[in-house]
Amino acid sequence: MQINEQIRDREVRVIGADGGQIGIMSARDAQRIAYEKNLDLVKISPTANPPVCRIMDYGKYRFEQAKREKEARKNQHIVEIKEVRLSLNIDTHDFNTKVNHAMRFLQEGNKVKVSIRFRGREMGHPEIGTEIMQRFAEAVSECGGVEKQPKLEGRHMIMFVSAKTQKPAKKEKEAGPR
Incomplete structure (x- = not known):
């Protein structure tokens, strides 16, 4: 200019x-x-x-423009990919804990990569992995939807889940007496 x-x-x-x-x-x-x-x-x-x-x-014009750019940067949310690892013989409580972690990540507006690693003879039963992935997708369905269906890549089965709402949930701090 x-x-x-x-x-x-x-x-x-x-x-x-x-x-x-x-x-x-x-x-x-x-x-x-x-x-x-x-x-x-x-x-x-x-x-x-x-x-x-x-x-x-x-x-003054440059100052105002810098202020607007700073405000725009403050308001934008960078979507991160968080990973949750499952196993073929995962127990119910462990499964629920992983679901809760994934739900928290989705509520923050991030994507979740769900993976299962097949070891040894487990490679002979990929249908069990698909079943676990589908159960996981149903469990987190209220916060997110499946972006990429479960797919076996080498020894890993991978599925991506993205948040339903793109706006991150902001944590409000209470300004009450302490």
Whole structure:
């Protein structure tokens, strides 16, 4: 973005600090008007014919823009992939614990990778792994849905579950007496 002396165009369309049109004039005259008001002349549309310049406080403008970008970064949520590992002969309580972990990850807005590692003779029974994966998918169905169906890749069976709502659940802190 060009400001003040960097603007070398012969004629520019000038917009005042209040947002009203001042008109088409030479860049030198526009700079003089900006200096008289202790403001900067900023080229905001270089491709227009003639280029459009605005009289504004450039420092304040940059500060406002940085503030908006910081706010946007603060509000965005990066989706992480969390992994939950199961086994073919998993017990009921262990299974429920893994389901609870996956539900918490999904409520935070993350994706969950569910995997089962087949050892030794377990490779002969991939249908048991598929059955466990389906049971797991049903258990977490209130928080998330299956994004990628269970698939056997080498010795691992992998399934991806994603959160139903994309907005992460924010934890509210109570501002009461302690």
